[in-house]
Amino acid sequence: MTGSAQPRQPEAGVRYDVFHTDCPARDVVDHVTSxxxxxxxxxxxxxxxxFYELRESIQGISEKMLAQTLRALVQDGLVWREVEPATPPQVTYGLTEFGRDIGEPLTELFDRITQRLSPRNAG
Structure with a gap:
């Protein structure tokens, strides 16, 4: 795994104030909920x-937006990025432990919505 950042750990007993505009946790929340x-x-x-598998799995996302989103999530330590030296380079992405931890409630939310969505609202 290369190019991944470690999640910022607060000092013992210190809590982030996500309602403050300078809070580093606010940036992560913004990136996750973008x-x-x-x-x-x-x-x-x-x-x-x-990269191309991700682009195909998320209908409607442009290459530019996928690249920007991945760059932010890698910088936040939620996603890791690995580049295989080939022509063209093959770039693989996956969730870090922090990303799996954050993604779990999102997956539960997604599953609850899709399970309760009435058939007439299904796409």
Missing amino acids: RWGVWVLISLRSNDLR
């Missing part, structure tokens, strides 16, 4: 995927 962040985390919940 239009595409939640879909990336849900898509990676079962398997590590290459």
Whole structure:
């Protein structure tokens, strides 16, 4: 695994104030709950995927938005990135332990919504 950041750990007894604009945890929350962040985390919940596999699994996302979203999630320590030296380079993404921890309640939310969605609302 290369290119992954470690989640920022607060000092013992210190809590982040996510309502303050300078709070580093607020950036992570913004990235996770962004239009595409939640879909990336849900898509990676079962398997590590290459860039093109992720793009195909998330309908409607552009390459640019996927790259931006992945860059932010890697920087936040939620997703790891591995580049295989080939021509063209093959880039694989997966969830870090922190990403799996954050993605778990998102997956539960997704599952609850899809289980309770009435058939007339199903896509």
